[in-house]
Amino acid sequence: MSLIQTENLTKIYGAGEAAVTALDHVNIAVNEGEFVAVMGPSGCGKSTLLHLIGGLDRPNEGNVRIEGVALAEMDDDALTKLRRQKIGFVFQFFNLIPVLTAVENAALPVTLDGVKPSEAKKRAAEWLTRFGLGDRLAARPDQLSGGQQQRVAVARALVSEPALILADEPTGNLDTRSGDEIASLLRDVTKKYGRTVVMVTHDPRIAAYADRIIFLKDGKVVDETNLERKGAADQIASKMKEIGD
Amino acid sequence: MSVRHAILGLLAQKPRHGYELRAAFEAVVGGEEAWEVKPAQIYTTLERLEEAGLVTCVSDLGEGAEPARRIYALAEPGRQALSEWLAEGVTPTHQRDEFFVKLIVALASGESDPAHLIQTQRGRLYQELHDLTTRREACNPQTEMAQILLLDKAIMHLEADLRWLDIAEQRLEEVRRQPLPEPELRRRGRPPKGDKGSTYPPPVPVNS
Ligand SMILES: Nc1ncnc2c1ncn2[C@@H]1O[C@H](COP(=O)(O)OP(=O)(O)OP(=O)(O)O)[C@@H](O)[C@H]1O
Numbered sequence: 354m355s356l357i358q359t360e361n362l363t364k365i366y367g368a369g370e371a372a373v374t375a376l377d378h379v380n381i382a383v384n385e386g387e388f389v390a391v392m393g394p395s396g397c398g399k400s401t402l403l404h405l406i407g408g409l410d411r412p413n414e415g416n417v418r419i420e421g422v423a424l425a426e427m428d429d430d431a432l433t434k435l436r437r438q439k440i441g442f443v444f445q446f447f448n449l450i451p452v453l454t455a456v457e458n459a460a461l462p463v464t465l466d467g468v469k470p471s472e473a474k475k476r477a478a479e480w481l482t483r484f485g486l487g488d489r490l491a492a493r494p495d496q497l498s499g500g501q502q503q504r505v506a507v508a509r510a511l512v513s514e515p516a517l518i519l520a521d522e523p524t525g526n527l528d529t530r531s532g533d534e535i536a537s538l539l540r541d542v543t544k545k546y547g548r549t550v551v552m553v554t555h556d557p558r559i560a561a562y563a564d565r566i567i568f569l570k571d572g573k574v575v576d577e578t579n580l581e582r583k584g585a586a587d588q589i590a591s592k593m594k595e596i597g598d
Numbered sequence: 599m600s601v602r603h604a605i606l607g608l609l610a611q612k613p614r615h616g617y618e619l620r621a622a623f624e625a626v627v628g629g630e631e632a633w634e635v636k637p638a639q640i641y642t643t644l645e646r647l648e649e650a651g652l653v654t655c656v657s658d659l660g661e662g663a664e665p666a667r668r669i670y671a672l673a674e675p676g677r678q679a680l681s682e683w684l685a686e687g688v689t690p691t692h693q694r695d696e697f698f699v700k701l702i703v704a705l706a707s708g709e710s711d712p713a714h715l716i717q718t719q720r721g722r723l724y725q726e727l728h729d730l731t732t733r734r735e736a737c738n739p740q741t742e743m744a745q746i747l748l749l750d751k752a753i754m755h756l757e758a759d760l761r762w763l764d765i766a767e768q769r770l771e772e773v774r775r776q777p778l779p780e781p782e783l784r785r786r787g788r789p790p791k792g793d794k795g796s797t798y799p800p801p802v803p804v805n806s
């Protein structure tokens with residue numbers, strides 16, 4: 354079973370003349386442990402798709418299923434609960450709290466959720482250490498590089514041990530090198546730690562870290578590409594090469 | 599660039615066997631798939647370089663021995679040729695672009711949808727980019743920075759190709775509206791004296 358499934362997912366902002374169809378009957382499925390990139394021109398509906406999958410907003414038509422459970426059938430409380438337990442968010446701007454240390458920032462969401470602060474910090478420190486920040490636990494955001502701040506944000510998203518990470522342009526505010534590091538880390542989050550990641554990006558270099566790319570245009574899925582190529586078509590192509598063309 | 603200069607460069611490091619030279623060349627260019635050179639090409643080049651006095655055979659094995667088994671060293675004229683080559687800038691080569699030809703053929707013949715062609719090509723490029731990214735990830739920055747640099751270059755070329763595909767997609771309608779590249783037709787046979795490359799049909803004289 355897919356971890357995420359959307360059925361004719363449709364989102365219309367505004368009404369009448371001014372109505373904008375941000376998503377237009379989108380059907381996608383994402384498997385557990387997959388790293389999926391979502392690409393497409395500005396305004397094509399990438400962020401909207403992420404918000405609907407994450408239960409931050411509700412569709413006008415269609416449905417999202419997480420582990421088979423339809424979000425449309427949940428009330429707001431149930432949706433909030435699901436979001437806290439199953440989903441972590443990462444954004445372009447790291448949204449760390451300036452007066453808190455790295456470990457306090459990463460621990461914050463679960464602390465607010467009622468986990469004992471000492472336990473929350475222990476879990477946060479574990480994730481930060483996995484991400485190479487074991488010696489920067491007490492650093493404040495302004496003492497960290499952009500790449501390091503984003504690693505803190507990814508750790509924060511993982512401290513509640515969610516199955517799914519949704520990342521909207523997580524490298525949009527970083528230079529090439531830090532961007533590569535974050536993309537590589539998100540890949541590890543799927544391959545090493547078994548989570549599922551859906552990442553919006555407009556950067557081909559970053560999308561290439563994923564297992565699959567979904568292309569959106571004008572609110573519709575226009576193409577999907579598996580990046581691991583073991584397909585028969587390629588074997589035929591390499592045969593042709595052997596023959597010589 | 600030529601394999602010749604690479605051989606001179608590798609011999610400037612230390613004398614090497616013919617077979618070792620081929621392996622060293624492959625390691626530098628980033629593997630067989632990046633730049634395939636047949637053993638015969640290496641050995642022929644070595645023989646020519648030896649004849650020209652740019653390299654010398656320093657092993658005991660005489661004339662008759664296979665070049666693979668003989669050890670070569672850089673001779674003084676070879677060192678000079680090498681430093682001249684190193685001193686020059688390199689003119690970029692513009693590769694033949696098979697995809698561009700496909701795109702034009704699709705536009706001209708109507709045999710295939712150019713927009714679909716672009717989407718297919720985008721997928722192929724992303725797969726290639728994924729491959730290179732995975733290989734780059736597997737490199738150790740402490741010991742394999744040269745490989746990383748070479749992969750980075752290939753990755754950046756692919757990024758440029760992908761950007762170009764986006765532009766081509768946006769301009770497809772414009773290209774469709776314009777006449778496609780056609781050859782200037784020439785008269786058969788040799789052009790008459792003084793008439794360099796006249797077109798057919800001949801241009802209409804303006805002041806007559
Ligand atoms: N809250 C809103 N109210 C009205 N229209 C909105 C709202 N949010 C998004 N839109 C519109 O919906 C469409 C899709 O927006 P969305 O933010 O999902 O695009 P995107 O693909 O994320 O773009 P970008 O790459 O610029 O971030 C756009 O036309 C946008 O203007």
Ligand SMILES: [Mg+2]
Nearest residue numbers: 399400401521
């Ligand atoms: Mg967006």
